[in-house]
Amino acid sequence: MSEIDAAEAERHKAKMAKRKAVQDAEVAGKTVAEKGLLIVNTGPGKGKTTAAFGLALRMLGYGRRVGVVQFIKGKWHTGEKDAFAAFGDQVAWHTMGEGFTWETQDLQRDIAAAQAAWGKAQELMADPTISLVVLDELNIALRYDYLDLEKVVAALKARREGLHVVVTGRNAKPALVEAADLVTEMGVTKHHFSAGVKAQQGIEF
Template sequence: MTTDTDEAARHRAKMEKRKAVQDAEVASKTIEKGLLIVNTGPGKGKSTAAFGLALRALGHGWRVGVVQFIKGAWDTGERRALEAFGDRVAWHTMGEGFTWETQDKARDIAAATRAFDKARELMADPTIGLVVLDELNIALRYDYLPLDEVVAALAGRREGLHVVVTGRNAKPELIAAADLVTEMGQVKHHFAAGVKAQRGIEF
């Protein structure tokens, strides 16, 4: 008959083995570098995850840069929260709204070009440790920016700089250049049930 004491001993032995494996795995990781991170996929939360990472970076005393490529001048909760950090956050909303709102490709290309110029400026700033390029994938999807130039600029960023790119339909070339790619799947979305975008959840 198995006693609680036996069960506890088995569990402890199992966890000791697991810890040894984990410790060895962690000890084998010796490289530290700036990462190119891509959050893509049809699911909700790509930008939200990027802003969560920005909050983590701020918690460690870093400066953070944000460039929004598509979203227009929305009054968003994340912008309000991050701008409360003052000059530790350089926030630039450069888009003029989604392409179906502007309905003017030349205007969208011009806005995306200005946004990427700002992104280059932030990436060159040695005081910034993390740059969030929100919805850059959308600008690339619609060919508002030259893909090869963007990928080359991201791959050639200064040493130690972390960059997060968000948006659906990440290009294969960007995925190949990235260090970390997360694809967010959509299992269920409240929009399908007629629920509108809500303050504090969508923006």
């Protein structure tokens, strides 16, 4: 592979020059310099929450503050929570869930937990020191009608200027997708759970 003749190098250069022209035109066509985005990570694949945390990390690297509300996850120990603790009060972390809905089996309790979480979410969204709010598994609370979809979407659309919000969870509601600026669907091409591998420290939690 290290043997490249001059003609090949020239062809590559011409192709990449053309590619660069397309790329530059694309960049020039973008005129909105800063916009607080409503981001939705959905779909059955892995990476919805981890990508949200990756974005949070990026923000932290710029010295900005990040808020996290976990709507479903309960009090169990996770690596991400410990890792974010390294950033001190740059991170406002709130695990508000009671665990998976099939564990609690208590509708009233699930609804109360979701409503408390949504209250905390609104508080973080109103805090002007925070640049990014992660609403982890909010889609699940919406899917089970624990929260009023219309009110939640209206509040997300009315977020203050410059605030980025990331919503995660499967089965994002169409009204939320409609309101969002960026929606990524994580699809499963292959999953190790199907091969009988258990959830592992550092990978699943």
